[in-house]
Amino acid sequence: MDGKATDNRMTESLTLTHLRMLEAESIHILREVVAEFQRPVMLYSIGKDSSVMVRLAQKAFYPGRIPFPLLHVDTTYKFREMIEFRDRFCAEIGAKLIVHTNRAAIEAGANPWDLGTQKCCGFLKTRALLDALAEGEFDAAIGGARRDEEKSRAKERVYSFRDPHGQWDPKNQRPEIWNLYNSRLNPGESIRVFPLSNWTELDVWQYIHLENIPIVPLYFAKEREMVVRRSSLIPVERDIPLLPGERKELVMCRMRSLGCSPCTGAIRSDADTLPKIIEEMMLFRRSERENRVIDFDQEGSMEIKKREGYF
Amino acid sequence: MSQPTEILSGIDQFLRREEEKELLRFLTCGSVDDGKSTLIGRLLYDSKGVYEDQLSAITKATVNETAGAMDFALLTDGLRAEREQGITIDVAYRYFSTPKRKFIIADTPGHEQYTRNMATGASTANLAIVLIDARNGVLSQSRRHAFIASLLGIHHVVVAVNKMDLVDYSEEVFDRICSEFSSFAAQLQIPDLYFIPVSALLGDNIVTKSENMPWFDGASLLHHLETVHIASDRNFSEMRFPVQLVLRPNQEFRGYAGQMASGVLKPGDPVMVLPSGRTSRVKSIATYDGEVARAFPPMSVTVCLDDEVDVSRGNMLVPPSHPPHVTRCIDARLVWMGNQPLDLRRQYIIKHTTQSVKAQVRFIRYRVNVNTLERQPASELSLNEIGTVVIDTHSPLFVDQYRRNRITGSFVMVDPVSNATVAAGMVTGRDPRAADPAVAEVQAAELNRIPAADRQRRIGHAAVLVWLNGGAHLAYAVESELFQRGYLTHVIAAQTDGSVMLELALNMTAAGLVTICAADFLYEVERERAQALMDPSQFVDLDASLFASPEEAARAVTEKLAGRGITPADH
Numbered sequence A: 001m002d003g004k005a006t007d008n009r010m011t012e013s014l015t016l017t018h019l020r021m022l023e024a025e026s027i028h029i030l031r032e033v034v035a036e037f038q039r040p041v042m043l044y045s046i047g048k049d050s051s052v053m054v055r056l057a058q059k060a061f062y063p064g065r066i067p068f069p070l071l072h073v074d075t076t077y078k079f080r081e082m083i084e085f086r087d088r089f090c091a092e093i094g095a096k097l098i099v100h101t102n103r104a105a106i107e108a109g110a111n112p113w114d115l116g117t118q119k120c121c122g123f124l125k126t127r128a129l130l131d132a133l134a135e136g137e138f139d140a141a142i143g144g145a146r147r148d149e150e151k152s153r154a155k156e157r158v159y160s161f162r163d164p165h166g167q168w169d170p171k172n173q174r175p176e177i178w179n180l181y182n183s184r185l186n187p188g189e190s191i192r193v194f195p196l197s198n199w200t201e202l203d204v205w206q207y208i209h210l211e212n213i214p215i216v217p218l219y220f221a222k223e224r225e226m227v228v229r230r231s232s233l234i235p236v237e238r239d240i241p242l243l244p245g246e247r248k249e250l251v252m253c254r255m256r257s258l259g260c261s262p263c264t265g266a267i268r269s270d271a272d273t274l275p276k277i278i279e280e281m282m283l284f285r286r287s288e289r290e291n292r293v294i295d296f297d298q299e300g301s302m303e304i305k306k307r308e309g310y311f
Numbered sequence B: 001m002s003q004p005t006e007i008l009s010g011i012d013q014f015l016r017r018e019e020e021k022e023l024l025r026f027l028t029c030g031s032v033d034d035g036k037s038t039l040i041g042r043l044l045y046d047s048k049g050v051y052e053d054q055l056s057a058i059t060k061a062t063v064n065e066t067a068g069a070m071d072f073a074l075l076t077d078g079l080r081a082e083r084e085q086g087i088t089i090d091v092a093y094r095y096f097s098t099p100k101r102k103f104i105i106a107d108t109p110g111h112e113q114y115t116r117n118m119a120t121g122a123s124t125a126n127l128a129i130v131l132i133d134a135r136n137g138v139l140s141q142s143r144r145h146a147f148i149a150s151l152l153g154i155h156h157v158v159v160a161v162n163k164m165d166l167v168d169y170s171e172e173v174f175d176r177i178c179s180e181f182s183s184f185a186a187q188l189q190i191p192d193l194y195f196i197p198v199s200a201l202l203g204d205n206i207v208t209k210s211e212n213m214p215w216f217d218g219a220s221l222l223h224h225l226e227t228v229h230i231a232s233d234r235n236f237s238e239m240r241f242p243v244q245l246v247l248r249p250n251q252e253f254r255g256y257a258g259q260m261a262s263g264v265l266k267p268g269d270p271v272m273v274l275p276s277g278r279t280s281r282v283k284s285i286a287t288y289d290g291e292v293a294r295a296f297p298p299m300s301v302t303v304c305l306d307d308e309v310d311v312s313r314g315n316m317l318v319p320p321s322h323p324p325h326v327t328r329c330i331d332a333r334l335v336w337m338g339n340q341p342l343d344l345r346r347q348y349i350i351k352h353t354t355q356s357v358k359a360q361v362r363f364i365r366y367r368v369n370v371n372t373l374e375r376q377p378a379s380e381l382s383l384n385e386i387g388t389v390v391i392d393t394h395s396p397l398f399v400d401q402y403r404r405n406r407i408t409g410s411f412v413m414v415d416p417v418s419n420a421t422v423a424a425g426m427v428t429g430r431d432p433r434a435a436d437p438a439v440a441e442v443q444a445a446e447l448n449r450i451p452a453a454d455r456q457r458r459i460g461h462a463a464v465l466v467w468l469n470g471g472a473h474l475a476y477a478v479e480s481e482l483f484q485r486g487y488l489t490h491v492i493a494a495q496t497d498g499s500v501m502l503e504l505a506l507n508m509t510a511a512g513l514v515t516i517c518a519a520d521f522l523y524e525v526e527r528e529r530a531q532a533l534m535d536p537s538q539f540v541d542l543d544a545s546l547f548a549s550p551e552e553a554a555r556a557v558t559e560k561l562a563g564r565g566i567t568p569a570d571h
């Protein structure tokens, strides 16, 4: 018998699939964070990436509970279904949930129609997040951002350092070699940790399918009340200002990514199961952020927001 | 909504296949303008990994558009600042997928000053693509790329000779480059070297075989990436499990969480805990998805042991028959990444597996010229320089040679003042001149046939190591007291070489005696080490300065011993 061939068969059987490799890497990262930081927190956006991240955290600390709280920055413009899902999900898995809202800005009337998406996000997301992190004295914030989401993220580290103002300096990041993460913080510094860095959108969907992970029903197609504005579908969650000639109509559609209801477009779709969603994604091949108005406001806008402290 | 069932079963089948895919990580290196961005763009585009809207965003952002032809390089260019400078200055990660494998590309720039970036990208890669411009041939940069790839332990190197369209797809040009590169690479350890002529711009030999080069009988680049055998690159022979966390959610469960570094681990396997040297067996390997019959790299699992041994973060589970080197002195290669050069007078922090220890570089053996591979004497290493050094660490590391084990053979060095990561290190060996007691102990534990309990029965009391923070004078006074009370005793006075003292102390205690070690604060490292190695019930730590007289100190020791039930037989 050929020794080499037997050898290959043996090692072949000791090979993980790409999803299990990604999973193992993410679990390693989550455990490092818990071992090396005093007060970690997981940023929980209720979206599909957050769902995957929470499952990975359950796996990392099993049979124990997730040893850090989940933080949701609530702009108050989220979909009702998201909030319902959030509360049910966190209760079911026994996770500690912190909800933070920039009350002052809301009371001053911050909204995307008057301020524009950029400014509104600045107050309700970026500012609120930085305040919540400071208030909780969290030294490490775990986020679900992926490198394949957007060009400017391709060079993002798994451990991403932020200065005392929560800002990101692309020129001043530490090299990440092997799986050895340098967790030492300078005074006032904090870090964002991205355990899903190496996952793609397709990986995330496949993993949700493989693991049967609960996600917000908004991802699945059904007839919903929408305002049709040029090629965009805008959900009717609250009284959005209508332009002349516009009206609400029932459209078979779903959300490809979940943000605030006024700034998240829906797509026409029949995909009401996970395999159909994946199939649709393979066919359409449109980046998931296409329908978030925000990234198209300005070329490279995500990078600007990141420097300011948003993820 | 009348979806034909065949299509659904089609997508289900697709999903099942997709979920079985393997992962290959590779890095691309080339000098400026060799066509690296074009190649990556081509791979992403042709593998349909590029989403439509990213393409349209590019059309909007294009500044110096090449007429007609699509500029693939723009697909991969990232940050604003870099776009303004027009160069890539950091490691970028990109993703694409084919029906056979998922790929992660570490895209690293090829400028002289960026050895650091290439080492970073190479550290996790299975394979490296070295790009060469067919018109320029093998440049010193190409040699450097091959050297760093081999240094970082990459088994598979693909030399892509690019821009073949500009040299009339000449076989002769290709052959010349191959033989020149091969003769240089012969000095390096690259088990698998593959050459391929391509045109990144026109797509020759990228995804499909080129009709322009019928003389080339190898596979296309993508085909090679999809089929190169990587499974056996990992080390399955020596089990190493660095403990990340102790999970203790309730009274019934105590498990050690970590990621398998190498080897295979099964329930029932004997394991030794380092540094304590205690042994036990694997009771079970727990995961969220149920217990598993075996764990292998890179699985993240939780290991439960049969016995209640003391294990904490930074410890390592290893097979008693094949332990790694346990040492406080290592020979290593460093890739210096700090802006300030290596300073032999300074202390650094080494992060190795899940341990962080203080360390100092004793001396630099030599620096390697990355272009010629020449060894040069050096008194410092600066940014992007590579050298071989001898390092002393304050507590022992459990290391293997990097060639054998990419996880237990690697470490990073951190500057404790700036907190910057200043070096990537690869263990080449442990310094043979530095004997470490822990190694002797590990070996002796294998051969020893007399159980400690038998020794204790003959002597009449259990063995104890008394670590006395005080001078020899005091130690002998304490000994005399203890001896009179019926204990069998021995004093180890401070030695110039701390590790010799520690070795003597461990040996005497192993022989069954109440061993009194007289050591002051200068031996703090040895004290920590002794404490880590000894069973807590057999280690007494006493600060003699707290007592007015030797008699008082002796009384305190006797009380401590009695408190632990260690009393002489006939008293």
Ligand SMILES: Nc1nc2c(ncn2[C@@H]2O[C@H](COP(=O)(O)OP(=O)(O)O)[C@@H](O)[C@H]2O)c(=O)[nH]1
Pocket: B030, B031, B032, B033, B034, B035, B036, B037, B038, B039, B073, B162, B163, B164, B165, B166, B198, B199, B200, B201, B202
């Ligand atoms: N003719 C030809 N030009 C190429 C080829 N590959 C790249 N180029 C051109 O070489 C130049 C540099 O390529 P680029 O990908 O930006 O190089 P990088 O600096 O290595 O990323 C660009 O003008 C490309 O269009 C090739 O295979 N053939």
